Amino acid sequence: MRNNPVISDMHLDVLKEIGNIGAAHAATSLSEMLERKIEMNVPKVTLVSFDEMFDLAGGSENVVVGIFLRIEGDLSGSMFFVLPIESANRFIRRLIGDAEFDFSNPESIDEIGISAMQELGNILSGSYLSALSDFTGLKIYPTVPSLSVDMVGAIVSFGLIEVSQYSDEVIVIDTKIVEHGLKDTSVDGHFFLLPDPQSYVAIFKSLGVM
């Protein structure tokens, strides 16, 4: 990242902090929507290679439900909400009251389920980004989210096109989503914020660390 400003551990810590603020808001929205206790936290903010980025979401070939949206404004970048098929099914079945709904079976995927998933992405990213905007004072406008059920590499690489013109590495603000009350409360899903390289300075300046 030679032609980017020098990113120190302190900068990554600042990003982790704003990630946690966004995640807390998004978790509240999701908990209300699903009437279940959902927790989100930012375990780490790291500078990783593109392949390492896919590994964070289970490897490039792992099939997931992915929601993608672009953010524009003072801060631009890509945002992904990546869920294992099983978790996405659980969320959507609960939301639309259809126990047969299954993202892994194309025939059972109807418009209602897809809309519900997109709405989930809308609410999550909206609450995350409005918290981020309040905290930094930056204007942030999300696009309408788009959905794909496919391999992690195929989905996430689309959001790396912008970054890849500058670098072979990306700053990932990775948010872990955990649903309480399940036998397996391990990592349920991820929420990735990938700021475009030209936005790093805007974020750091707004927070007075550059």
Place this chain on the structure above:
Amino acid sequence: MEMVKTVVRVGIADMNIVQEPNTIRTSGLGSCVGVVLYDERRKIAGLVHVMLPDSALAKGDLVNVAKFADTGIYSLMERLKTEGSRPMSLKAKIAGGSQMFQFGSNDTVRIGPRNVEAVKKELSRLSIPLVAEDTGGSSGRTIEFDPAESVLHIRTVNAGTKVI
């Protein structure tokens, strides 16, 4: 006794070469294009996982040649040459270049088709015949090339597998 086969894995914006009985593989191609150059007679092949159409798009000063169609295919050809393959005996098979999402800036949305166009242009510039392709659509692909048979196996999530 059967020889032990190794699968050589190629990451995004990366390249490598392989000799039979080994195979070479890259996974999760979306808008990216997997370009295989192979030498049928020598049973050797190379794979580059192209992410962007043109090295002129690079805004950094550290250029990873494998990331771009123009520099990636050329470098792969050069590597195969150092292994003893003549450029005249190389052929190509390609897969990828999907439109995973239908929005974004115009340039980004069309990145898959643009990658495919750029790959074809570079192959034609280097006079490497394109023997087969599986490009476009809106699905991710995982591909594996077997230099012993000169075949490319393609797997998608919804349409199963095919061989070109």
